[in-house]
Each structure stands twice: as C-alpha cells, then as structure tokens.
Amino acid sequence: MKMFLVEEPAQPISKLAIGKPGGGGYSGEWNTVTSLKCLLCNVQPEPTQDLAPLIDSVLLANSAMFQSAVESWELELKPCEHTLTLQQEGEKVPQKALAKCKDCDLNNNLWLCLTCGNLGCGRRQYDGSGGNNHGLEHFQTTGHPVACKLGTITPEGSASIHCYSCDEEVLDENLIDHLSFFGIMSKDLKKTEKTITEMELETNLNLTLSKAVEEGRTLTPKFGPGYTGMENLGNSCYINSVMQVLFSIDTWKDRYAKDEHLKTCRSVDPSLCYFCQISKLGYGLWNGKYSEQRWSEPVETEPGKFTEPEPYQLGVKPQMFKALIGKNHPEFSTNRQQDAYEYFQHFLTTGLRFENAAGLAKEFPGNNFDFKLITKMKCLECGGSKVSSTKANSISLWIPVNDSEDSEALEVDWNKCVSTFSDPVQVEYKCPACCKTTNFTKQFMFETYPEVLVVMMNRFICPDWVPKKLECSVQVPTEPISLENLRYSKAEGETELPEEEEPQPEINAAMLVQLVDMGFSENQAKHALVNTNNSSAEIAAIWFLENIDNPEINQPLESGGANDESVSMLEAMGIPPAYAKIALSKCDGNVERAIDYYFSHQDMMQLEEESGGNLEGDSGPGDFELFGVVTHLGKSVHAGHYVAHIKKEQDWVLYNDIKVAASSDPPLGKGYIYFFKRLR
Numbered sequence: 001m002k003m004f005l006v007e008e009p010a011q012p013i014s015k016l017a018i019g020k021p022g023g024g025g026y027s028g029e030w031n032t033v034t035s036l037k038c039l040l041c042n043v044q045p046e047p048t049q050d051l052a053p054l055i056d057s058v059l060l061a062n063s064a065m066f067q068s069a070v071e072s073w074e075l076e077l078k079p080c081e082h083t084l085t086l087q088q089e090g091e092k093v094p095q096k097a098l099a100k101c102k103d104c105d106l107n108n109n110l111w112l113c114l115t116c117g118n119l120g121c122g123r124r125q126y127d128g129s130g131g132n133n134h135g136l137e138h139f140q141t142t143g144h145p146v147a148c149k150l151g152t153i154t155p156e157g158s159a160s161i162h163c164y165s166c167d168e169e170v171l172d173e174n175l176i177d178h179l180s181f182f183g184i185m186s187k188d189l190k191k192t193e194k195t196i197t198e199m200e201l202e203t204n205l206n207l208t209l210s211k212a213v214e215e216g217r218t219l220t221p222k223f224g225p226g227y228t229g230m231e232n233l234g235n236s237c238y239i240n241s242v243m244q245v246l247f248s249i250d251t252w253k254d255r256y257a258k259d260e261h262l263k264t265c266r267s268v269d270p271s272l273c274y275f276c277q278i279s280k281l282g283y284g285l286w287n288g289k290y291s292e293q294r295w296s297e298p299v300e301t302e303p304g305k306f307t308e309p310e311p312y313q314l315g316v317k318p319q320m321f322k323a324l325i326g327k328n329h330p331e332f333s334t335n336r337q338q339d340a341y342e343y344f345q346h347f348l349t350t351g352l353r354f355e356n357a358a359g360l361a362k363e364f365p366g367n368n369f370d371f372k373l374i375t376k377m378k379c380l381e382c383g384g385s386k387v388s389s390t391k392a393n394s395i396s397l398w399i400p401v402n403d404s405e406d407s408e409a410l411e412v413d414w415n416k417c418v419s420t421f422s423d424p425v426q427v428e429y430k431c432p433a434c435c436k437t438t439n440f441t442k443q444f445m446f447e448t449y450p451e452v453l454v455v456m457m458n459r460f461i462c463p464d465w466v467p468k469k470l471e472c473s474v475q476v477p478t479e480p481i482s483l484e485n486l487r488y489s490k491a492e493g494e495t496e497l498p499e500e501e502e503p504q505p506e507i508n509a510a511m512l513v514q515l516v517d518m519g520f521s522e523n524q525a526k527h528a529l530v531n532t533n534n535s536s537a538e539i540a541a542i543w544f545l546e547n548i549d550n551p552e553i554n555q556p557l558e559s560g561g562a563n564d565e566s567v568s569m570l571e572a573m574g575i576p577p578a579y580a581k582i583a584l585s586k587c588d589g590n591v592e593r594a595i596d597y598y599f600s601h602q603d604m605m606q607l608e609e610e611s612g613g614n615l616e617g618d619s620g621p622g623d624f625e626l627f628g629v630v631t632h633l634g635k636s637v638h639a640g641h642y643v644a645h646i647k648k649e650q651d652w653v654l655y656n657d658i659k660v661a662a663s664s665d666p667p668l669g670k671g672y673i674y675f676f677k678r679l680r
Helices: 052-060 064-068 134-142 175-180 196-208 237-246 250-256 260-264 274-286 319-325 340-357 365-369 414-422 509-517 522-531 537-546 564-572 577-586 591-610
Strands: 002-005 030-033 110-113 119-121 146-149 161-163 168-170 300-302 371-379 385-392 395-398 411-413 425-431 436-446 452-458 473-475 623-633 641-648 651-656 659-663 671-678
Touching (some): 119 134, 146 175, 237 340, 237 641, 237 651, 250 274, 250 365, 260 274, 274 319, 319 340, 340 671, 365 452, 371 425, 395 414, 414 436, 414 473, 509 537, 522 537, 564 577, 564 591, 577 591
Parallel strands (some): 395 452
Antiparallel strands (some): 002 030, 110 119, 110 146, 146 161, 161 168, 425 436, 623 641, 623 671, 641 651
8 A cells, every 4th residue: 555645734733632633743634545465476466356355354454553543632521420410509700809819819820610609729739830729629628520710711612621520621511601600701701821731732742742852951862773762652651661661671672572473473363462562562673674864854833934854763653562451451541641650560460461371471571570579577575577478570669758848959868768668667466476466567678689670769649638749859879789788588586476367257246146136047147247248137138048059158157268178179170279279268268259269360370370580599699780760751640751761881861752862961860660680
C-alpha cells in the first residue's frame, strides 16, 4: 500500500487532541493507492478473482493503531451523574459578589458552586500559585459537587466545569439554565481565563512537543543503535521511560533485542504473541534503523517566517506492545497517564506469566530484580526474635522531609532516605512467648542481593488527606555504594520466638447463640457464620440451608490452616500437595473455596515456584552502582511527564519519548525510580 499526502499549510495546535485537525500529530489528508506484492518472490502480480477475498480482508483489517484509537484520540468531556441530577438552592448572586472569593481577596481562578452560588478560589499549588483551596473547602463542608470556573464562561454557554465528587472535568449540558438560576446571563459575559483543557494542552506542549530541553539547556541529540526513541502514543511516557531503562540492561537486550523469533513465529495472531511484541520493540530499539538522523522541513510560524531545520529520528511506535501488556487491565488499557512504578510491576508480572506459559520462566530477564527480603521482629520485653523471609523485586524509600520544609532547593542526604528502609521501627504485636500484645521493633534487611536493585523513592505523599509531590532533591550517589551493612546475619545469643498457633476463625458469640436456639448444632452454626463473615444469623441460616448436603458442616471447624485430610482431598483431584496447602491456607481450610482458589490462581502459584532470581545463598558483596533513573516532571500528582536518564559508556543520556540526547548535568536527585547494577 502506498500513501500520498495532500499538501496543506501547517496549522497551529489548537486543541487537546492527537491525529485530528487542530491537534498534535495531524498531518493532513491522505489519498491511498494499493498494489499487490508477493514478499517471497518479490514480484507484483495482477490481482485475480481468487485473490479478491484475501485482498479485501487485508484492507478491512483493523490495525493496532485503529483498535487502540491512540492516533486519533481526543479529550471528550461527558456529563456525570452530579451534573445530570444537580439540585439548586439559594438566591440570585449580586454582581459585586462575583468580584472576588467569598473567603479571601483573590479575584481570579474563581469557582462558582452551581448548587448554592458560593464563589471560592481554586486549589493551592505547591509553588504558591493557584488559589487558597476555598472552593475545595466549600465542597468538603457542604458536599456540593459541581463548580464552574467563572472566567471561562463564554456567551455560547460553555465553560470549565469540575465535579469534586468525580474529581475530573465534566460537561454540564444545562449550564446556561444553571447560571441563570443565580441571575448570571452567559450571553453578557466574556471569557477572560484559560480553561482546564487549554492549561493541560499548554503543559503537554511544553513538556513533550519542544526540543530536547533539560533545566533550560538545549541538549545535543544522539542517534544510532541503543539511542532510539519511543513515540508518545498519548500519555504513554510512563511506558517509554520504563522500557528504555529495561532495554539498557544486557540480559534484556540479549534476550529480546533480536529478530529470530519474528522470523520463525507461527502464531495465528502475532498481536497477541508476547514474544513477537517484545522482540519487535527490543529489535527496533537496538538495530539503529529507526534512529538514523533526519532533518525536519521548515514550518511557517508567521507570514514569511520559517523555523530552522532540526535533526530528528523516526523512533518506534510501541502500539501493539502497549495494547498487549495493558489488555484487560482497568488502567493500563486506557490512554490515561499512569504511575511508572506501578507499570513496572505490572509488566514484570505479565511478562513472567507469558514466559511461564511457554515453559521459559527461568529465562525471564526480570528475574534479575528478585531477591530475598528479611523482616525481623524483636520483642522489647522478652528479647525474643521472629525472622521471616519473602521474595521481593524492589525496595521503597521515604524522603524524611516535613510537608512545610519541602522546596525545589532543598537537598536531602541519601543515607537518611536509606535509613527509612533499614532502621528499626516500633510496632505493637502479640508475642507468643509473653502471651500478650507488647512492643516490638520491626526491621527490614537483605538475605540475598539482586543483580539489579530497583529503588522507588516515595515522592507522592498525602498530608492532611491532600495528595502532594515532594519537589526536594535527593543526593543520590553516582559512585559505587555498599549495602553490605544491610545484610541479615543472626546475632550471637539471639533467641527465636516459638511458632504462633493457627488463629481461630472469628465467630460472633451472640449470633452463635441465636443459631443454636434455632436448632442448629454448634458445628453447623460456626461453619455458617464463618462462611458468611458473621453478617447476621438470618444470612447464616440461609447459607446453611443452601449447603445442608455438605457433610463438612457437621465436623469441627478447622483453625484456618491445611489439615492432612483436606490436603488429601485436593491431591485426589490432581492438585499438587504444595499448592493444596497454599490454597487451603488462603481459604481458611475450606476445601470448596480452596479448589476455586487454585484454579483461578494456578498460573501465579506456579510463577512463585518456577521463577528464578537470586533467591538462594548469596556470598557475593552487596556493592552497587547507579545506571538508570526514571523521573516524574511536573508538580501535580495527577498529571505530568516521565523521562529516563541512562548511563552509557560513562555518559548520561536523556530519553524523553522520541527525543534522545546527551545530558551533561542530569537532575538525578529528582528521580522517582532508581536502578542500580550489582558490582561483581
């Protein structure tokens, strides 16, 4: 298929859209001409009647681009239940009352409550801009959900409408009537402030559609294998930044950055083949074909004024990859901005599941993140200790800064952040030796070390139940560091606490008496209450009648674990004993629920057993060196932009979607996810 572009003058971006007139990425109208070509013999035969159905099916097939609707995405506002059921009260608002916030002297960024007519200023931004939160506080006090930004009302009756209950911008189809209730005639007003959509568009343009700029400096672009950018498909920067770091690791490059599978795959639908999509992405990032230097055409910005040609690369478009990894996920299948760390975890789980299905779980390069984490609990009264070991693939650090102290200029010591992970903290816990609840210290340590250590810096906090991002800088070391002091070793003379008894299921005593009085045996009543979560005696009675043929309800209630008889019953159904014990422990010993649990969680239970990683004895040093950083740009916790910095040949390189450039002074202290390689 060949495509010819109809020449049109370049149009400025005027709305929050991708691939549509007035939006980013729109390049005019296309005429298409199709031709038939045999790729095996490299000839172009004439179409025949026999080939007509095949040709039609190819032309009518939806590409991943069309299916995901990414390239033609446009922000679409819709009414919510609160705008559709809005009940208004109060009187007409005097003109002078619309001049400033009811609770302060601010006269811009004012929000009119469409329920009662209260006028409050907008949310406070953490750089001091915005408002004083009086509009939000009015909602929290009254519960009135819908507000209109006063300065955005047009004579046609449109404006920025925000629903505090839904926490998003919405459409009010009856805005003119709702405004007139308070004596406000939209036809007499003039728009004086930017709408929320216009502000988001401006932010996105500054972050993603400019040159490769960092801290005010224009950077030198990089081209060639390993320096290939990834196109932003619409809020997909979180995917791009994570995958760029992963494919800078040798084990990932060696496993996936080659085209052998692409040549031999016999999948009926390659779009659903994990190995096709991950290999296509890796091969595209490393073969250099998509990072060759090109030059942009001059664009007329004003009559007679043209932009200078700029170097650029095509980059890769991970559309099928994004669609496959995000398939059926409530968030990652959408075009909304997501958290990069959450995506990192989701991708590792999804990738391991595909590898396991192919019998290759031990070859999954994500195993290099795995290690054993020790949790040590020590009773402060008797001195006994309880040590447990779990599998982990990352650690999280807190930034020990008060909300009021945070600023962009503040620098926090790296070791103080590490202390939030390793230092003992005091908790209350029931000591099996003291037989009472007392004070314990809880401490995390490494039993083994991973080949690649992932550190998530908790920058997103919620003081006073208001989400905020910490803007301070962390003095992260770029030289090799040792974490050997965080390795667990049993202290001399340390006393182990006895094993805890299996907890007995909680049973409501009053409901138990009710059921016994109704004629149920004590065992029957206990089973019914446990299986209905002590909802009520009536619901428990109904459950009993529905399960009256089950002989187990006449037996004594198990403590919640797996007994030999239950394990044997599951084993007789073909469930391995190890998995049977896990399923029974998850289901309070209930055999029927354990069977359902096993068959619905079978793949993940196998992953825990079959995946690799550094989970055995580890005698090597715990020395690491920083090589990759994923950074969140922007002050808001709800929006922003992700970029990656990767150390290559002793130099740092910025990966900002499709733009790849050398970075002489990267802002590593602002990072969100840090990647350290182990030094051997």
